[in-house]
Amino acid sequence: MFKYAIVPYSRMSDDTVSRRGFLKAAGAATVVATSTAGCTDSGGGGDGGGDELVYSRGDHPQNYDPQQTTSGEVSKVTNQIFDTLIQFKPGTSGELTSGLADDWTLDGTTATLTLREDATFHSGADLTATDVKATIRRFIDDEYDYYLGSDRSGYASITFGDWVDSVEATGDYEVTIDLTQQYAPFLRNLAIFAAAILSRDQIESLGADAQPELGTDPVGTGPFEFDQLDNETQRVRLTAFDDYWGGAPSVSAVIFKTTGSNQTRAQGLINGDAHITDNLDAQSIQKVSSADSASVRQKNGINVGYMAFNHDRKPAFRDPLVKRAISMAINRDEIVDSIYQGFAASANQPLPPDVLGHNDDIDSYPHDPQQAESMLADAGVTDLSFELATFSNPRGYNPNPIQTATQVKSDLAEIGVDVEINQFSQFSAYLEYTYDGRHDACLSGWYTDNADPDNFMYVLLHPGTDIDDVPADQNYIAWEDKNNVSNVSAWVDTDYMEFVDKGQRTYDDAARQQYYHQASQIAHDQAPWVYLDYADLIRGVNEAVVAESYTPTSVGGPFLDRVELA
Template identity: 35%
Template sequence: MKKGLSFILAILVLLSVVLAGCGSKETTAPKENQEQQEAEVQSTLVFGRGGDSVSLDPANVTDGESLNVTKNIFDTLVDYKEGNTEIEPALAEKWEASEDGLTWTFYLKQGVKFHDGTDFNADAVVFNFNRWMDKENPYHQGDFPYYGYMFGGYKGDEGHVIKEVVAKDPYTVEIQLNKPQGPFLNNIAMTAFAIASPDAIKKYGDKFGENPVGTGPFVFKQWIRNDKIVLEKNPNYWVQGYPLLNQLIFKSIPDNQARFTALQSGDIDMMDGVNPDDVTLAEKNADLQVWLRPSMNVGYLAFNTEKPPFDNVKVRQALSMAVNKQALINAFYNGLAEPAKNPMPPSLWGYNDAVQDYAYNLDEAKKLLAEAGYPDGFTTDLWYMPVPRPYIPQGKKIAEAMQAEFEKIGVKTNLVTEEWATYLEKTGKGEHSMALLGWTGDNGDPDNFLYVLLDKDNAKAPDAGNISFYKNDQLHEILIKAQQSSDVNERTELYKQAQEIIHNDAPWVPLVHSTPPLLGKKNIVGFNPHPTGSDKFTKVHFE
């Protein structure tokens, strides 16, 4: 029961007593009103989170706090199955690919409406793709970073994957590629490539991110910055009988402990960004339940390789030896993580388990620093995230622990943070020296980690996915070859080679692969946390 409701109900009960004493014929009305209000409470779910969204235009963001919301407003042509990254139909009922992998044909679901009442059809799909990929398009208002990450740049760029998108008839779309792309289907299932209402984009222009219109299970209602985003049930959702909730609210509560207190008091119904000790407390609370999200992420410390002394590989390797990953896990993850040695998690195919991690060894770290020309160490900045994320649940505390270790080898660090949107903006521009960040896999393909986060194609401001600005031509050739292959065995071997190169060059310190916990009320059913970190609340309801 939400805060304040008990007071209202008390007034209603008192009113019923007064009316009964006066001989009123309406003594049953308050009871009916009470049942109605309780039903309304139980059809609203409040999800507590650590930070606000940056924008609600899914094509224009990469942060989880934005994508978690837009996942419920928009739909994609194809989607991931519950609990894994296998592909299933969504707005496209079926599809087929040519033998050479250069032409993909999608047959669209008919009768689907956008939230503004306009029709979803082939022209809408073409409009969205043209908006994303063509920087000269009048509606390409923003940076559209994910499109560049996943499809080799934009129209006119040398590595651009998509040649043309054509409406063959009102409900058939053909996507022609310049070159085959192994993870193509997995890519277009990403929330970033959800189909938005063309009419709404034209109406709102660069304010579309504040006025999102899709075909999804929930309709955008209200956004109070740094407080809450309110979504309401889409009564015309194309999946008959869903969603089961009338309202879904994303509530921003930056402090993990305050968020857990809000859950215990009933002010929110679910939460992520959980302190380790609170998981144990929740497990002992008969009114709460714990979900564990399947691990498909990495938390990391990125070195800006374009800035001295991080342009020296021995400096990067030395700092890699000065991080006690297991101590971080023991202190900040309650055991719900494992040390990372590669930039992609072991849950993905193509993982190279033969790579040997840099051992925690302060003496060897000092020797490497001396060889690099820094026998007395140096002073630099260490940026930490201002919001809890699944892979870095307590950014400041983790940064402080690393700061203490680095000081033991003579490296003094000044801790720096920014508001979340600004943090992402500045690291994307390369303003940092070292920065904590992380990544939850979007589509279950190694390309989504290795190419997006560490290829030279994505080491470009202002929205670098590769915030190390690390560039290795040999790695690039391997990753592009893997992208263009449809042979999983060949791709696996190529990705193993790529991980060896990255390990030796050490542009990151891969820190952890976490198993993120979520907490919620015991009477919540139908929630199945997805490994991508973005959850659709279509089937969620209260018992």
């Protein structure tokens, strides 16, 4: 059996995990809470009315199919509409609790899940094991008539695709999943938003060619029903599902509205035009903090912000000396202290401090422009220029991406490196560009999906291929040959891959920690990224939100069905 650093599990045999065992242990453990988001009030005017909750954000995706996106902006909405088999407990750093499954075991390579019998879809149909099977097959089975195909997101491989050998409905309310290998993160992956359970009736009613349309009219079993998608005004409206198995929500509706400007979004929160807002920059945070009608909630985050080098596109980045020089030239402390104004800490490796496998013995690259310039000369690189792709809207791991990119450009100009900033106004367009590998380098970042080290080390820096498929003595992979779309560096190191693969396949916590310590050291030394920051999670909350009803959390959520308005 296995356990995680954040949520202690009770130990059984070496290759078995049961829900009852680790829930009992987790209940006795002290868990550090982290953060999420908030809303506005009946008395404040604006978009909401009565007991409608308004969640203000910085971007507006137009597709709300959890199997077609990697966007956290989408998951904020889909987590209200859909349920997963296993869920993250609100207010914790990744503790697991019952979802659509109320019992489960993972024994070697076989997972068995017993479904609750009181869950219904918004259409009125009962949830059964056939819905679970159809959901998984739509995501990963190219022999299924309703397979999503090229429209599916990279989460297909993270959640099911690379690990599920077969899925069977072994009873009306029992599902058996056989894995291709022992896979330590599997139960946690079942709680990721992309593993949400869809309606088989809706999948089949859409037909094979219309599967992408599910994202404009999603039907789930969650606490809120999809009501309106207004792309012109950039709003999404959900209404309470009174027959929700977990109990009816405390508010009648949730409105997600988009306001691109941080300052405008903060002022709207203060005015009562929104109840909760996220992704604020330092100036907006100060503005909310000083207001009488709103407050800031700040928690330790489980995320990393970084600048990724595209090793496939830019040959100069294949030399670790060049990347270390760039890392030393960029003043990361200036970014963290002045741009993020203390709401983050400097990063030095892929894993944040709160995750199993973070290596405390790794030192950050010092800020030393003179040494950086000398290292470039030693590498024979005296005329380096590259494009830096960046998004515009604030993200938790990078609350001011344009200012960050400008700082990088300025710092590198001091050592003779020319940077051209390529700014994207829409995050979806930025994702498409970088996932296609058209960037030289890009500012990026990652919120944890499941609080497991594999979610960083494999998803972001492993090519998703077998070690034997990597050409000898080559530290990059052709873009079209890698399988992890979120690996936007196309970097390869076979020793790193070996440690990460071992970390996936063992259920022993102590062994996993050592594997990730060694992998983190390699990732630091080879520098496929400039490690920028580990950011706090910041949420602005209007006074209309009943304080005890809002539970900040770093994994999953936001849990808006629990929010009450005064």
